[in-house]
Amino acid sequence: MKYHRAGRKRLHHPIVGDLDLSFEALELPADPGLRINVYTADPGTPSEDALKVLASWAVTQRNTAEAAVMDKK
16 A cells, blocks of 8 residues: 655545645654654635634534533532
8 A cells, every 4th residue: 555645635524614635644753654644724725714613613612511521510
């Protein structure tokens, strides 16, 4: 199997829709055979805006979950 180290990928996220992202695969020297993929959106694109919306949504979800835990104490 051939792995691409860098390129572009189009993804569909159920919350924010289609994303057109660049990616780079980074090898993990301490764990041979493992790698991490980093995805980024080009500045000023709809994909960048969608990632910002997704980040905001994730923070809201986390804050809601933390508040629920605090209410139970």
